[in-house]
Amino acid sequence: MIEIxxxxxxxxxxxxxxxxxxLELQEGEFITLYGPSGSGKTSLLRSLxxxxxxxxxxxxxxxxxWFDSKERVHxxxxxxxxxxxFQENALFPNMTVRGNLQFAQKKGAPPGLIEExxxxxxxxxxxxxxxxxxxxxxxxxxxxxxxxxxxxDILLLDEPLAALDGVMRLKxxxxxxxxxxxxxxxxxxxxxxxxxxxxxxxxxxxxxxxxxxxMGTPQQVFMGNKLSGKFQFTGTLxxxxxxxxxxxxxxxxxxxxxxxxxxxxxxxxxxxGDKVVVASKAFNPVIYKIEEK
Amino acid sequence: MNKFRGHISTIESDGGLSLVTVIVxxxxxxxxxxxxxxxxxxxxxxxxxxxxxxxxxxVVIGLxxxxxxxxxxxxxxxxxxxxxGVLLSSLDLKCPSGRIRSIISTRSAGELGLKPxxxxxxxxxxxxIMLSPI
Numbered sequence: 001m002i003e004i005x006x007x008x009x010x011x012x013x014x015x016x017x018x019x020x021x022x023l024e025l026q027e028g029e030f031i032t033l034y035g036p037s038g039s040g041k042t043s044l045l046r047s048l049x050x051x052x053x054x055x056x057x058x059x060x061x062x063x064x065x066w067f068d069s070k071e072r073v074h075x076x077x078x079x080x081x082x083x084x085x086f087q088e089n090a091l092f093p094n095m096t097v098r099g100n101l102q103f104a105q106k107k108g109a110p111p112g113l114i115e116e117x118x119x120x121x122x123x124x125x126x127x128x129x130x131x132x133x134x135x136x137x138x139x140x141x142x143x144x145x146x147x148x149x150x151x152x153d154i155l156l157l158d159e160p161l162a163a164l165d166g167v168m169r170l171k172x173x174x175x176x177x178x179x180x181x182x183x184x185x186x187x188x189x190x191x192x193x194x195x196x197x198x199x200x201x202x203x204x205x206x207x208x209x210x211x212x213x214x215m216g217t218p219q220q221v222f223m224g225n226k227l228s229g230k231f232q233f234t235g236t237l238x239x240x241x242x243x244x245x246x247x248x249x250x251x252x253x254x255x256x257x258x259x260x261x262x263x264x265x266x267x268x269x270x271x272x273g274d275k276v277v278v279a280s281k282a283f284n285p286v287i288y289k290i291e292e293k
Numbered sequence: 294m295n296k297f298r299g300h301i302s303t304i305e306s307d308g309g310l311s312l313v314t315v316i317v318x319x320x321x322x323x324x325x326x327x328x329x330x331x332x333x334x335x336x337x338x339x340x341x342x343x344x345x346x347x348x349x350x351x352v353v354i355g356l357x358x359x360x361x362x363x364x365x366x367x368x369x370x371x372x373x374x375x376x377x378g379v380l381l382s383s384l385d386l387k388c389p390s391g392r393i394r395s396i397i398s399t400r401s402a403g404e405l406g407l408k409p410x411x412x413x414x415x416x417x418x419x420x421x422i423m424l425s426p427i
Contacts, residue, residue: 244378246350246396263349263383263394266294282328283420 002027002061002154002186006047006054010210012038019043019054019210025188025203027062027153030180032197032218033190035207041190044207045156048188049084050077061153080154083147083185087159089139091131097142098127104149114149120182121145121175137168141175148179155180157189161196166255169193173200194222194234194275195254222275231280233258237272251278295352295393297345298427299323304337306330311337313424315345321390324365325422336426344425351421352395354384355414356405364416368393372411375402382407386415 004023009016019040025031033041046052048059050066053074059067066075091100101114118127121141131139140160147155157176161169177200180187191197197204198218206214206221214221222234235253247267249260260278270276299317306312311330315323323345331337353364370386370393382402386393393415407413 245376245381245383261350263294263396265394266349279423281420281423283326 006057008054029202030187031203032201039207040210049082083152083155085160089143101149104146117145155185155187237274319389346423349394349396353416357412365419366417368415
């Protein structure tokens with residue numbers, strides 16, 4: 001179990017607020033943090049990594065104390081065995097991809113680990129290249145491999161996919177999820193993408209102004225009132241078009257736009273940008289194989 | 294979305310499917326099928342209060358006295374008002390349990406001669422009805 005109890009006064013554009021979190025996480029879980037910018041998500045990750053010192057509190061993992069303000073314990077980041085991937089890649093520019101991985105490796109690491117990560121992350125063709133010759137997606141893939149080369153127990157991902165396009169995001173999500181499972185990591189990821197959160201996480205934490213406003217499975221957190229509709233997705237409302245007696249809503253789900261025809265009363269109070277659930281009975285959709293041409 | 298509150302009266306399950314009957318006051322019985330059973334969805338229990346939802350576009354209109362139709366849910370109503378578009382029309386129907394909205398083609402509305410006061414039957418297939426626990 002990972003115990004995180006931290007208080008920290010944070011400065012934000014809208015005024016100071018207190019990160020005030022009391023959490024117990026199960027090891028091996030995939031946890032996502034969701035919330036408006038400036039709600040303390042990154043500060044929470046940084047406290048866990050040892051890069052930010054809370055004003056008060058206690059952090060422990062499996063009974064081992066990482067931080068305790070009363071006991072004046074503050075374990076340095078390198079001893080916490082935490083891997084960190086940021087939104088902007090932090091690869092060393094003067095080292096190749098392979099060099100970056102080797103540099104991150106700890107003494108006594110299993111001999112085949114780098115090769116294994118190069119295979120897992122499809123870095124074979126990129127291993128001798130320098131970071132500035134890589135695309136955004138390739139850099140993040142290399143950053144993920146470098147974080148894993150440290151053989152962390154906990155993987156912290158701070159919106160690592162935010163700058164990537166839809167297709168690349170989906171691919172990277174697969175790499176993240178398969179590594180999480182393979183290396184039996186406890187993963188904490190900051191994300192603003194509902195589809196991503198629902199796909200990846202066991203537990204979602206909603207942070208608002210430094211406090212946890214909701215926590216549970218993504219379904220519990222986002223679906224609220226559960227319908228018996230099995231054909232259910234979350235998305236972002238893009239547009240409402242009035243077409244005589246019905247209104248057609250365009251909703252972005254993943255990287256696809258779907259349209260929903262609704263009675264005007266059904267879409268009352270909705271405006272573009274709103275997060276919405278699109279649901280239908282499982283009996284309505286048709287399904288067929290896409291024939292290869 | 295048409296919404297009513299009622300109580301589950303019976304649940305018949307077979308495999309992973311359940312046929313659920315909901316009684317809505319005053320006098321409406323709605324049947325729906327869901328891919329869930331009392332085991333997978335604990336809210337499926339006799340006596341439980343639920344919300345019953347169905348889209349306006351899934352409500353079929355028949356004139357009174359229409360027989361021999363497979364649709365499980367048939368609710369006697371009276372047309373309260375109708376709003377006519379070029380292709381589609383929106384009907385407000387009154388029944389003892391409240392109001393049901395239906396969107397049908399303007400052509401059908403014309404063929405049936407629907408106008409305020411017409412007695413009709415609102416019909417909904419059982420696979421078009423959603424349940425939501427309260």
